[in-house]
Amino acid sequence: EIVLTQSPGTLSLSPGERATLSCRASQSVSSSYLAWYQQKPGQSPRLLIYGASSRATGVPDRFSGSGSGTDFTLTISRLEPEDFAVYYCQQYGSSPETFGQGTKVEIK
Amino acid sequence: QVQLVQSGSELKQPGASVKVSCKASGYTFTRYAMNWVRQAPGQGLEWMGWINTNTGKATYAQGFTGRFVFSLGTSVSTAYLQISSLKAEDTAVYYCARGDSTGYDDYWGQGTLVTVSS
Numbered sequence: 001e002i003v004l005t006q007s008p009g010t011l012s013l014s015p016g017e018r019a020t021l022s023c024r025a026s027q028s029v030s031s032s033y034l035a036w037y038q039q040k041p042g043q044s045p046r047l048l049i050y051g052a053s054s055r056a057t058g059v060p061d062r063f064s065g066s067g068s069g070t071d072f073t074l075t076i077s078r079l080e081p082e083d084f085a086v087y088y089c090q091q092y093g094s095s096p097e098t099f100g101q102g103t104k105v106e107i108k
Numbered sequence: 109q110v111q112l113v114q115s116g117s118e119l120k121q122p123g124a125s126v127k128v129s130c131k132a133s134g135y136t137f138t139r140y141a142m143n144w145v146r147q148a149p150g151q152g153l154e155w156m157g158w159i160n161t162n163t164g165k166a167t168y169a170q171g172f173t174g175r176f177v178f179s180l181g182t183s184v185s186t187a188y189l190q191i192s193s194l195k196a197e198d199t200a201v202y203y204c205a206r207g208d209s210t211g212y213d214d215y216w217g218q219g220t221l222v223t224v225s226s
Contacts, residue, residue, distance in 0.1 A: 033210060033211060033212070035213070037153075037213075039153075044217065045203070045205075046216070047213060050210075050214075051210070051212075056214065090153075090155075092210065092211030095167070096155055096157075096169040096170065097143075097155040097211065098155065099152055099154065100152070102153075
């Protein structure tokens with residue numbers, strides 16, 4: 001099973017700042033089958049990025065994904081108030097699908 | 109528009125069973141897989157497995173074999189998750205999520221809270 005490790009656990013930033021979230025896999029993720037989800041309290045996860053770098057429908061362009069192999073990054077270029085949430089990476093290239101433990105982006 | 113609507117919260121005693129439904133609309137049900145994901149209180153997301161909505165074949169992640177069953181309804185576009193012999197540690201929110209052909213989950217149900225307590 002591929003283990004995904006996200007860092008940092010918590011990111012404390014102010015609106016307007018840039019957020020950089022990391023997701024490291026224990027082995028190579030095939031075909032860059034890596035997704036990012038956003039989850040706000042009391043809500044379902046929302047797909048942001050798939051295929052490591054493709055934005056899902058309706059996702060603002062301040063969200064971008066990059067990386068390949070074992071190292072992936074989600075970048076939020078300028079944090080808006082609605083972006084403070086927990087972010088999860090997921091690999092779906094090999095079974096079982098696995099999620100990272102999450103990074104919480106909180107208001108500083 | 110694509111929607112996945114799940115059944116409401118459940119409170120069950122240890123040893124009982126529960127069946128969670130997930131009704132899909134806005135797309136051709138049999139063209140996409142249905143995944144199930146568990147989120148224990150205050151914890152992260154855990155993939156439970158998926159069901160092929162064409163064939164009904166279910167695949168379970170380790171840790172979700174035996175007491176967990178994915179199925180499809182005879183009524184239109186509905187997937188089910190049944191959990192038997194419930195334990196306190198099954199207390200969680202259970203999500204259904206539509207699986208794209210490559211495997212990512214593009215639409216999610218609102219979640220069903222299952223609480224197991226005596």
